[in-house]
Amino acid sequence: MSRRRPDLNPRDDPNRYNTKRTGERSEAAFLYQASQRRFAICKPWGDSERYDFILDNRPQPGVHLFRVQVKCTDSLRAGAYETRATYEFEGRHIPYTKRDIDFIAAHIIDLDIWYIIPVEVCTPAPMLRFYPHRQAKKMRLEPYREAWHLLDPPRTIPPLTIHACIDPDYSEGYVPPMAR
Numbered sequence: 001m002s003r004r005r006p007d008l009n010p011r012d013d014p015n016r017y018n019t020k021r022t023g024e025r026s027e028a029a030f031l032y033q034a035s036q037r038r039f040a041i042c043k044p045w046g047d048s049e050r051y052d053f054i055l056d057n058r059p060q061p062g063v064h065l066f067r068v069q070v071k072c073t074d075s076l077r078a079g080a081y082e083t084r085a086t087y088e089f090e091g092r093h094i095p096y097t098k099r100d101i102d103f104i105a106a107h108i109i110d111l112d113i114w115y116i117i118p119v120e121v122c123t124p125a126p127m128l129r130f131y132p133h134r135q136a137k138k139m140r141l142e143p144y145r146e147a148w149h150l151l152d153p154p155r156t157i158p159p160l161t162i163h164a165c166i167d168p169d170y171s172e173g174y175v176p177p178m179a180r
Helices: 019-036
Strands: 040-042 053-056 065-073 080-084 086-089 092-095 103-108 113-118 127-130
Touching: 019 040, 019 053, 019 065, 019 103, 065 080, 103 127, 113 127
Parallel strands: 065 103
Antiparallel strands: 040 053, 053 065, 080 127, 086 092, 103 113
């Protein structure tokens, strides 16, 4: 005899595999990763935008906001983890462009690895295949593995120059010839 509750529809079973819930868990993981990196994070109201988050990297004095779409994958197909850099419109898969988003954050769930990919890398070839288990570093998307630095503000701090001398007769007002 089955112990299943008669009023529970199999589609409502919280333990059943559900791609929407899987995506929501990856969004929560992205939220955690981005907050650990001290980004200010905004979530658009509703489910109508083509991006899942807006990140504010809080640079001073300028502000940079990035629209990020989170994608995830949890199964190997033909030796690769894969997902698409597309959205669906009228039954067709349309590639994301710079007008839609700035970055794809692709989560390899089983390995908890993130790829932070600028959208312009994805637009000409929207099928994203990841090979994190291979040693070949020349794979198209490997340069973007854990590339959170792409979301960091540009550094405008001038280089630091240090002048030092061990001569006890060194005068404090001395300026080396190269610095004049």
